[in-house]
Amino acid sequence: MGRRSDHSRAELEALILAEGHRLMADVGFARFSAREVAKRIGYAVGTLYNVFGSYDMLLAAINTRTFELWAAHLEDRLAAPSAERIAALVEGYFSFAADNMNLWTAIYDHRLPLDMAMPEALVTRRAALTEVVVREVAAILPPETKDRAPRLARSLVATVHGHCTFALNGSFALLGETAPLEMAIARVRESLIAAGATIAD
Structure with a gap:
């Protein structure tokens, strides 16, 4: 029997999300199962669909x-003492992906159907990640080009993502590249300096 009366809707949403996130971390996108999440929390799978x-x-x-x-x-990386902030951002990108491979790849493995829009609340929450990068990029651009920070930040995220993906899937190793993190930091610094940014050595 499911525990249908054990939790409020808000509590149930939090419970499903926590267990679903834990399962995704354990097994990855390809082996993820809503039925398994439901089994783990003691509810019928239909309850998950009713909530989400x-x-x-x-x-x-x-x-x-x-x-x-x-x-x-x-x-957290930016808060480290004496952190060189741009390098800390790039390292943080790499380290999160490496430490959370199943969760990280699930972001890119899942696509909403073309006729289904991402809820605005989720769009806003997801944007917090890019906003960190935009903030740091804007802080080192000259005043007259700070309005370019959002577009530049998106380009830099794409650059780092490519390097990170190649590092984690073994492509760089096949190419003989042994320091992909350092290479990504160098490419980001070059792009920022070309845009007029001031970066401490």
Whole structure:
């Protein structure tokens, strides 16, 4: 029997999300199962869909939680004493991905159907990650080009993501590259300096 009366809707949403996130971390996107989440929390699988609306929205919520943890991870790296902030951002990107491979890859493995829009609340929560990068980029650009920070930040995230993906999937090793993190930091610094940024040595 399911424990249908044990939790309020808000409590149930938090319970499903916590267990779903834990399962995703354990088994990854390909082996993730809403039925297994339901089994672990003692509810019928239909309860999950009643709370989140669909399987896709459950996955979107789980991945949004990962975005938030990732943003917090970057902030932790930036808070380290004497951190060179741009290098700390890039290292934080790499280290979060390496330490949370299943969660990180699930973000890119899951796609909402074309006729399904991401809820605005999830869009806003996910944006916190990019906002960390935009803030740090804007802080080192000259006043007359600070309005370029959002677009530049998105480009830099794409650059770092490519380097990180190649590092973690073994592509750089096949190419003989032994220091992908350092290479990513160098490419980011070059792009920022070209944009007029002031970066401490």
